[in-house]
Amino acid sequence: MARDDLLIIGAGPAGLSLSMAYDGSSRILERAGEVGGLCRSVSFGGAVFDLGGHSFHSPHPEVMDLVEDLMAGHWSGQRRDARVHFQGELIDYPFQNSIDQIADPIVAADCRRGAPTSTAAADAATNLEDWIQGRFGEGVARHFMLPYNRKLWARDLRRVSCEWVSERIAGAEVQAVKTPNGAVVPKRQPLRSTSEIGYPAEGGFGGIFKTMTSRCGPISFDQDVTSIDLNARSVRTAGGATWNWGRLVSTMPLPLLLSAIDGCPASLLAAADRLETVSMKIVMLCVAGPVADAPQRVYVASPDMPAHKIAFNHTSSPNLRSRPVHAIMAEVAYSPDKPAPADDELIATSVDWLADAGLISSTAAVVEARVVDLVHGYPVYTHERPAIVAAARAWLEPRGVHTIGRFGAWAYVNSDACIHEGLKLAARLKAPWGAEV
Numbered sequence: 001m002a003r004d005d006l007l008i009i010g011a012g013p014a015g016l017s018l019s020m021a022y023d024g025s026s027r028i029l030e031r032a033g034e035v036g037g038l039c040r041s042v043s044f045g046g047a048v049f050d051l052g053g054h055s056f057h058s059p060h061p062e063v064m065d066l067v068e069d070l071m072a073g074h075w076s077g078q079r080r081d082a083r084v085h086f087q088g089e090l091i092d093y094p095f096q097n098s099i100d101q102i103a104d105p106i107v108a109a110d111c112r113r114g115a116p117t118s119t120a121a122a123d124a125a126t127n128l129e130d131w132i133q134g135r136f137g138e139g140v141a142r143h144f145m146l147p148y149n150r151k152l153w154a155r156d157l158r159r160v161s162c163e164w165v166s167e168r169i170a171g172a173e174v175q176a177v178k179t180p181n182g183a184v185v186p187k188r189q190p191l192r193s194t195s196e197i198g199y200p201a202e203g204g205f206g207g208i209f210k211t212m213t214s215r216c217g218p219i220s221f222d223q224d225v226t227s228i229d230l231n232a233r234s235v236r237t238a239g240g241a242t243w244n245w246g247r248l249v250s251t252m253p254l255p256l257l258l259s260a261i262d263g264c265p266a267s268l269l270a271a272a273d274r275l276e277t278v279s280m281k282i283v284m285l286c287v288a289g290p291v292a293d294a295p296q297r298v299y300v301a302s303p304d305m306p307a308h309k310i311a312f313n314h315t316s317s318p319n320l321r322s323r324p325v326h327a328i329m330a331e332v333a334y335s336p337d338k339p340a341p342a343d344d345e346l347i348a349t350s351v352d353w354l355a356d357a358g359l360i361s362s363t364a365a366v367v368e369a370r371v372v373d374l375v376h377g378y379p380v381y382t383h384e385r386p387a388i389v390a391a392a393r394a395w396l397e398p399r400g401v402h403t404i405g406r407f408g409a410w411a412y413v414n415s416d417a418c419i420h421e422g423l424k425l426a427a428r429l430k431a432p433w434g435a436e437v
């Protein structure tokens with residue numbers, strides 16, 4: 001087998017964008033039969049689903065320009081419409097900015113009382129639970145932020161660090177950061193009701209990445225990488241094929257990458273095993289119209305609904321809205337600390353809740369349902385995570401191996417950040433072997 005200068009494991013956003021921007025011969029090995037990774041779309045019953053609610057936005061102008069250029073004439077932009085379902089009512093997202101809309105005056109007063117006047121307590125917090133209490137006060141924490149985040153992260157929030165909150169939680173935003181070499185890098189802003197988002201004008205979110213393949217190097221599908229020999233610079237796949245490489249970039253989950261490498265030190269393997277993930281069941285409901293003019297996303301802290309987030313995918317573009325059937329995705333987080341109910345039960349409880357909440361006309365409106373299981377859904381920012389990822393990279397990179405992407409870098413990043421990382425690594429790898437900048 002001829003050697004590829006650059007071999008990439010995984011045809012998700014990170015692997016595809018790297019292949020697209022790399023100035024040399026490259027090949028992607030992909031385990032699945034199609035591109036897109038977690039950004040794939042699924043169709044059944046005439047409706048279009050993503051693997052959880054997906055929409056596109058980016059603080060990086062070059063990434064926005066790239067995607068708009070790729071999707072030229074096939075792009076649909078709109079303002080995000082997200083709500084919180086709270087005590088039987090829909091109020092605007094995010095909860096902490098919508099206390100005036102809470103119907104129960106006692107609860108509203110509770111949320112206002114004790115609201116911190118400075119960020120000192122939040123700034124001093126070292127875990128998510130303390131950060132939430134410190135930033136929003138006891139009322140907002142107790143009524144929504146703690147139950148919601150416990151549902152999403154599926155573990156004790158004191159085990160979760162708060163290094164990611166500025167990009168994700170309204171009230172913590174930072175506009176830009178300065179790198180050690182003085183460059184100013186724009187930071188992702190937490191989504192609000194005023195955020196502008198984009199989606200393919202036809203079909204699902206995965207269309208962005210299918211389109212990207214026309215600009216990529218060759219992709220070999222059904223190639224599940226199972227072992228890596230650093231001395232021979234080769235990988236083997238489950239089917240027995242061998243592929244040689246000059247440099248290897250992996251976007252597969254970091255613990256799986258390390259355990260595939262012959263001779264990986266036991267200390268690195270043991271550390272990587274301590275990386276934690278939130279797994280996700282995506283309950284996909286095909287609903288025969290008419291569906292109420294639903295918001296795009298509804299966030300739910302109540303334990304009556306297994307999902308913390310519901311995405312009404314038919315609202316993603318005019319084309320999807322015009323279909324006679326509509327796609328609803330309910331995202332249910334699970335972990336060893338919070339096991340998921342059986343799929344049948346998840347479907348039944350979700351459908352009953354949606355009908356009770358008036359978000360579908362009746363349970364009979366659901367004409368087909370499926371559940372997709374994402375073992376790797378959200379990487380968890382435990383206190384140990386940065387040191388584990390840094391140690392793995394410090395061992396891999398001198399051996400010609402890079403690990404990037406959501407589970408390659410174990411980073412809570414969206415597809416736009418994965419594209420950005422792919423583009424940045426392509427530029428870095430332009431330098432001759434051994435002289436990477």
Ligand SMILES: Cc1cc2nc3c(=O)[nH]c(=O)nc-3n(C[C@H](O)[C@H](O)[C@H](O)COP(=O)(O)OP(=O)(O)OC[C@H]3O[C@@H](n4cnc5c(N)ncnc54)[C@H](O)[C@@H]3O)c2cc1C
Nearest residue numbers: 010012013014031037038052054055225252405406414415
């Ligand atoms: C519920 C949910 C909602 C989200 N919402 C949004 C959103 O609104 N907007 C947004 O932009 N992003 C969103 N994201 C994030 C986005 O899906 C990911 O950030 C992005 O897909 C990560 O890209 P990646 O290339 O790093 O990894 P992946 O998409 O995970 O791709 C990795 C690829 O590697 C392949 N692979 C794995 N192991 C092997 C192996 N051993 N051999 C060969 N191939 C292998 C996989 O099959 C996969 O195709 C969401 C994610 C989730 C889970």
